[in-house]
Amino acid sequence: MSLFDKFQETLKTAEILAHSANHTMPIGLSTDHLYSPVEGEMCGRKTLLAGTNNYLGLTFHPEIIAAAKNALDTLGTGSTGSRMASGTYAIHKTLEADLATFFNKGHTILFTTGYQANLGMISTLVGPEDVLLIDADSHASIYDAAKMSGAELYRFRHNDPDDLAKRLKRLGPKAQDALIVLEGIYSMLGDLARIKEFVEVKRQYGGYILLDEAHSLGVLGPQGQGLAAEAGVMDEIDFIVGTFSKSLGCIGGYCSSHFPELELVRNNSRAYMFSASSAPSVVATARKALEIVSGASDLRDKLWRHAERLYGELKDMGFRVGPQASPVLAVLMDSTQEAATAWQLLMQQGLYVNLVIPPATPGTMSLLRCSLSAAHSDEHINQIIAAYKTVAELR
Amino acid sequence: MSSTIELIQLIKSLHGATQDISPDTSLTQNVGLTSVEVMELIEAVEDHFDIGFPLNKLENVKYVSDLAEIIDGLLKEQA
Numbered sequence: 223m224s225l226f227d228k229f230q231e232t233l234k235t236a237e238i239l240a241h242s243a244n245h246t247m248p249i250g251l252s253t254d255h256l257y258s259p260v261e262g263e264m265c266g267r268k269t270l271l272a273g274t275n276n277y278l279g280l281t282f283h284p285e286i287i288a289a290a291k292n293a294l295d296t297l298g299t300g301s302t303g304s305r306m307a308s309g310t311y312a313i314h315k316t317l318e319a320d321l322a323t324f325f326n327k328g329h330t331i332l333f334t335t336g337y338q339a340n341l342g343m344i345s346t347l348v349g350p351e352d353v354l355l356i357d358a359d360s361h362a363s364i365y366d367a368a369k370m371s372g373a374e375l376y377r378f379r380h381n382d383p384d385d386l387a388k389r390l391k392r393l394g395p396k397a398q399d400a401l402i403v404l405e406g407i408y409s410m411l412g413d414l415a416r417i418k419e420f421v422e423v424k425r426q427y428g429g430y431i432l433l434d435e436a437h438s439l440g441v442l443g444p445q446g447q448g449l450a451a452e453a454g455v456m457d458e459i460d461f462i463v464g465t466f467s468k469s470l471g472c473i474g475g476y477c478s479s480h481f482p483e484l485e486l487v488r489n490n491s492r493a494y495m496f497s498a499s500s501a502p503s504v505v506a507t508a509r510k511a512l513e514i515v516s517g518a519s520d521l522r523d524k525l526w527r528h529a530e531r532l533y534g535e536l537k538d539m540g541f542r543v544g545p546q547a548s549p550v551l552a553v554l555m556d557s558t559q560e561a562a563t564a565w566q567l568l569m570q571q572g573l574y575v576n577l578v579i580p581p582a583t584p585g586t587m588s589l590l591r592c593s594l595s596a597a598h599s600d601e602h603i604n605q606i607i608a609a610y611k612t613v614a615e616l617r
Numbered sequence: 618m619s620s621t622i623e624l625i626q627l628i629k630s631l632h633g634a635t636q637d638i639s640p641d642t643s644l645t646q647n648v649g650l651t652s653v654e655v656m657e658l659i660e661a662v663e664d665h666f667d668i669g670f671p672l673n674k675l676e677n678v679k680y681v682s683d684l685a686e687i688i689d690g691l692l693k694e695q696a
Contacts, residue, residue: 264632358656372673373673374671375671375672375673376669376671377659377660377672379660388664388665392667392668393665485679585653586651586653
């Protein structure tokens, strides 16, 4: 038996996808040129990009690029060390202070990626003696963190505060110190966590809430702080986790909290201790992008206008869509083959969206996942609508 | 009292399993549950028996009897 035998199923899925998508492999496709935050070249064709999570379209912002270039010139290409050794530069600490102020939380830790932020925080906050409750549709980083932590793990039904309450009630006194993990905007179906109701459940039964705002940073809240700020419950959220790889247009992760003990996590989180710190140019990018995001209510308004319009159009075309309009718009397909064929049809119209199949999706769903950007124009949205119409007509 | 009979009824009602299910039946190989269906079964088990079922315990579950044994243990802890 070969070491690689276990990948046969992956190979089979790849063959089905490539066959259904007319010999184009939909997953891991390369963007060969970029013309703007939302336009590029894929498969030799000019393509409108609607699956990049570049929600505010800041990746070519001249002030952000200038900040990154300046950091390259003055601090070099990389830190070459972990934060615990030689990889803490003043700029890392400055960004941590910026984020602490942005969220009004007092304390922040940076991580090198968003995945590591969840892994590093959750697996450190809870251990085998603790209780962890996660949403059934949680991101893979949360599931992986749960496994790494060894905590007593419970899963509650997706976005269902009553189901969480039922589980906390069964836990009795153990609920007081349980960690509850939620996401601001769920990355696959685009629905917003029912955060006010979850906070009520926490008030009743106890526990700590860790909210992953990966897809809601920059997108929600008066200054783009995310769902907690939008809903007015920031003070009730114990840990805000997020990523720089979406609205901030670079890479990295963070956790902010009002607990001073967050500083102790640095000395206990393996994902933090044993990763090289972010390159100074990346930190400078995140700092400048954060500054711009906080004043970008015009971009947020435009993004949500696009989301409402496209969500309505997709519903009118008869597609099964996610529970609510948001910058993440999923069309649910009946099978992986049907999803791959539809994806290819969109590509032929010059539109790129994400084809997402199990296990990356909740349950057994296959999705065409569109993520919108404030850099999309009204004409781009027309183009997206026209492309989806060709799929609707063939169904 | 063992939870085995109630568990078998629950599996049958959830997944419309027509074959005989005994304590020695494998949940994945014989009943044919996918990983998603196993999760749905656990949710149903929690509600039916009014217990919290830590997912870590699933690592040791292969047969109906394994699951029943864990449920019995959790019911005992709760009593």
